[in-house]
Amino acid sequence: MDKPAQYIQCIEIDSLWNNRKHILWKLRPDVNILSGSNGLGKSTIINRSATQLDVLRTHRLSASPEDGVRFVFYPEDANIIHFDVIRSIDRPVLNSELLEKMSDVNVRTELDWQLYQLQRRYLNYQVNIGNRIIQMLTSGTAEGQHKAGELSKPKKLFQDLIDELFSETGKTIVRDSNEIAFMQYGEKITPYMLSSGEKQLLVILLTALVQDGRPGTLFMDEPEISLHIEWQQRLISLIRSLNPNVQIILCTHSPAIIMDGWVDAVTEIADITQ
DSSP, X not given: OOOBOSEEEEEEEEXXXXXXXXXXXXXXXXXXXXXOOTTSSHHHHHHHHHHHHHHHHHHOOOOOTTTOEEEEEESTTOOBOOEEEEOOOOOBOOOHHHHHHOSOTTOOBHHHHHHHHHHHHHHHHHHHHHHHHHHHHTTOSHHHHHHHXXXXXXXXXXXXXXXXXXXXXXXXXXXXXXXOOEEXXXXXXXXXXXXXHHHHHHHHHHHHHHTTTOOEEEEEESTTTTXXXXXXXXXXXXXXXXXXXXXXXEEOSOGGGGTTTOGGGEEXXXXXXX
């Protein structure tokens, strides 16, 4: 039987760069920021860790010696973990077969593809929240009424945050839609019409929302790309306001990411490399 972990305690990689480097990274349960010069392997560590977790999730197998990536979960007898990976570079989607399957012809870049997938998760999230609210409201208890009100707060917070963050360009989120859409100066626009920075921020915050307060891990490779400096400074706090139970693991070159009280969460790659 699967037992989900709350977070990752440690990542060990013993075959980085053709077995020339050994990585042992002990992690905090809240925020972990990997820093270092270009070419030292920050993105490789993030991406290999996420790839191996995807293998474990798909096949329900323990990490084998050949893959060179091992995890220590909390609790240690857990065998899976819920996780998300956010890619920041908005490159064109080159997979023609994938594009042919898209129901929206506006999906053309990697951020578009992430938004397309998140739209489906957003729909499922709303259905689940709606069902739980109905259950609470029909319980006939004061406690149930209170819990029903609490369940609706994260979605409203998400909508309020997006309106605030996008206010300079006159965009507001459409609150009565089952999908993410925006109004801008009287015109309805889709998420795929946003700027790269807006798409990226929307992907990050929407991912945090649809995690539905669940413990797990969020991997991000240089999330500061395309983001305004103010958005960079607030990024971690924004994510944790939507899901305070998520463990964040990211690599960055931006000092702004750590300026909002996360200096102690920074690990230099040289300190975990043997």
